[in-house]
Amino acid sequence: MKQKFDIITSTCVPLPLENVDTDQIIPARFLKATTREESFFGDNLFRDWRYNADGTTNKDFVLNDPTYGGCILVAGKNFGSGSSREHAAWAIAGYGFRVVISSFFADIHKNNELNNFVLPVQVSEDFLAELFQSIKANAKTEVRVDLPNQTVTNLATGSSEHFDINGYKKHCLMNGLDDIDFLVQNQNKTEQWEQQRK
Amino acid sequence: MNTLFDKIWDRHVVQVVDDGPTQLYIDRLYCHEVTTPQAFDGMRARGLKCFRPQQIFCMPDHNTPTHDQDKPIADPVSKAQVDALERNAAEFGLTHYGMMSKDNGIIHVVGPEKGLSLPGMTIVCGDSHTSTHGAMGAVAFGIGTSEVEMVMASQCILQQKPKSMRISINGTLGKGVTAKDVALYLMAQLTTSGATGYFVEYAGDVVRNLSMEGRLTLCNLSIEMGARGGMIAPDETTFEYIKGREFAPKGEDWDKAVAYWKTLKSGEDAVFDKELTFDAADIEPRITYGTNPGMGIGITEAIPDNGRIAHSPEQGFEKALQYMGFKPGQRLLGTKVDYVFLGACTNGRIEDFRAFASMVKGRKKADDVVAWLVPGSWAVDKQIREEGLDKVLTEAGFEIRQPGCSACLAMNDDKIPAGKLSVSTSNRNFEGRQGPGARTILASPLTAAAAAITGVITDPRELL
Numbered sequence: 001m002k003q004k005f006d007i008i009t010s011t012c013v014p015l016p017l018e019n020v021d022t023d024q025i026i027p028a029r030f031l032k033a034t035t036r037e038e039s040f041f042g043d044n045l046f047r048d049w050r051y052n053a054d055g056t057t058n059k060d061f062v063l064n065d066p067t068y069g070g071c072i073l074v075a076g077k078n079f080g081s082g083s084s085r086e087h088a089a090w091a092i093a094g095y096g097f098r099v100v101i102s103s104f105f106a107d108i109h110k111n112n113e114l115n116n117f118v119l120p121v122q123v124s125e126d127f128l129a130e131l132f133q134s135i136k137a138n139a140k141t142e143v144r145v146d147l148p149n150q151t152v153t154n155l156a157t158g159s160s161e162h163f164d165i166n167g168y169k170k171h172c173l174m175n176g177l178d179d180i181d182f183l184v185q186n187q188n189k190t191e192q193w194e195q196q197r198k
Numbered sequence: 199m200n201t202l203f204d205k206i207w208d209r210h211v212v213q214v215v216d217d218g219p220t221q222l223y224i225d226r227l228y229c230h231e232v233t234t235p236q237a238f239d240g241m242r243a244r245g246l247k248c249f250r251p252q253q254i255f256c257m258p259d260h261n262t263p264t265h266d267q268d269k270p271i272a273d274p275v276s277k278a279q280v281d282a283l284e285r286n287a288a289e290f291g292l293t294h295y296g297m298m299s300k301d302n303g304i305i306h307v308v309g310p311e312k313g314l315s316l317p318g319m320t321i322v323c324g325d326s327h328t329s330t331h332g333a334m335g336a337v338a339f340g341i342g343t344s345e346v347e348m349v350m351a352s353q354c355i356l357q358q359k360p361k362s363m364r365i366s367i368n369g370t371l372g373k374g375v376t377a378k379d380v381a382l383y384l385m386a387q388l389t390t391s392g393a394t395g396y397f398v399e400y401a402g403d404v405v406r407n408l409s410m411e412g413r414l415t416l417c418n419l420s421i422e423m424g425a426r427g428g429m430i431a432p433d434e435t436t437f438e439y440i441k442g443r444e445f446a447p448k449g450e451d452w453d454k455a456v457a458y459w460k461t462l463k464s465g466e467d468a469v470f471d472k473e474l475t476f477d478a479a480d481i482e483p484r485i486t487y488g489t490n491p492g493m494g495i496g497i498t499e500a501i502p503d504n505g506r507i508a509h510s511p512e513q514g515f516e517k518a519l520q521y522m523g524f525k526p527g528q529r530l531l532g533t534k535v536d537y538v539f540l541g542a543c544t545n546g547r548i549e550d551f552r553a554f555a556s557m558v559k560g561r562k563k564a565d566d567v568v569a570w571l572v573p574g575s576w577a578v579d580k581q582i583r584e585e586g587l588d589k590v591l592t593e594a595g596f597e598i599r600q601p602g603c604s605a606c607l608a609m610n611d612d613k614i615p616a617g618k619l620s621v622s623t624s625n626r627n628f629e630g631r632q633g634p635g636a637r638t639i640l641a642s643p644l645t646a647a648a649a650a651i652t653g654v655i656t657d658p659r660e661l662l
Contacts, residue, residue, distance in 0.1 A: 168218025
């Protein structure tokens, strides 16, 4: 949490599936926690894909494959659809991911990642397809995510793209600030607005 | 420009942050037990009080059992979460409708029903189905727990203004075709990401002619197309529904409110970022066959043939069919059903129970089907009994359970066992949504009722 962002270079964990919904990222039965221990949520990230019904490890799932590692998750289009549960972002952060790369993110989940200092990097379909190929060809493929310059680079091929993030949120991520700090500081503006409405 | 959404959004802008999001004022924050404990913890850690506690309403719904609610919840973890909400509401001075209170129910059923969700409002909740309240002519959307904390702390939220989309559905719905079928049809047309980044306004004859309950169902499912929210311009149907409800304006305030609400519609010159138009004649009763709500077909249609429609492995078509135990090209009519679920914020309202009861009246539940009928609130339960629907349902072999989210996401005991096939009026057919290994087919209350009677997937039009 609130880990300041700058430039991250890491190997990746590939999840070449589209429409990964937040029920898969963290199933509902793990939402009963009343605290925010990231290790608990991280341990249960992709629980029902990671473990078989009998509790044994599903060796076919990428998180259980020692070939892949790193703090960047690369996922198919429309990542994080469905439920608004922020527990999904806590699970991703708790597992140790700091960046998620996809060609498309669901709105609420994208905000949830940003509010937990996980950076959603939206890239083109072509960039994503090439990145999946690079990782398939060499599991040690590294990606460089440069937040100050808003670029993402596949170091295996040299392909690089610009990614969008608004200046305010970028400033927050780079300085470890969050929206609540901002909103509390602006309560006088809110009061003025309320007065005007009356 | 000059859309219904713009009119409400623009009126609530406190400020636009330089090169950043909008600080949007929020009229109503709803809190349920699952997505708020960490927000309350955050408030305590920062030493903050709720900025406008009178605009925040709390009620447990996800963990509540659907039987014996007068006794303590048996699952200690569920109990702890429900208790935490009550404790937090008391500590922060918030209204709380506890379990067994006559005001309790699913938050998205209770809000409109009590007149808490009104036209022109901005409404948020840590729950993606907050889009439901848009049916009242409000800007309503789901948020995460950090954002819940923002609203508690400041009654505001920082958001990028979404793009606008208008979906018009023209014509007249056929016999046995409901608002749920319209929504399932739209999801299949748009896919689960087709409206991501957009706020949707629903329009056209079909929408105008929907009851308030039908509109709530339609807006509820906006998120399943990826839309942040969906909304419908308020009209006489809306005003009629709101009038006299507990938190509705009264007397002179009512007249003033209605006069304002009548201005809440997209202008003739309104420009949307995207406009889509559909014909009611193309919509038949719908079911889903896969593991996201966009994977749906008309009930008489076959599951797409992989050869006919291009699907890459990444899209999860094969994975979904493997999970569901279905084959490409298969028709689902006549498929044996194990469970039927009527309820959820999607279809747990009085009209849904009326529809279900109309179908089962004078018939009997199939012996080998387990049916869970769960009203969306105690108010719905009361009305079911006042209208005598309970007798119709009991005579047909059904029992009515106590209100809550129930088998929609199976956070209480109402879990569909692994491998069992459920026809459900809820909103999501994701893997494991109704219980680990459970297989879900989404459908309308009429289609669910038809399955409950015959024990197989049945076209409800055959029983009307």
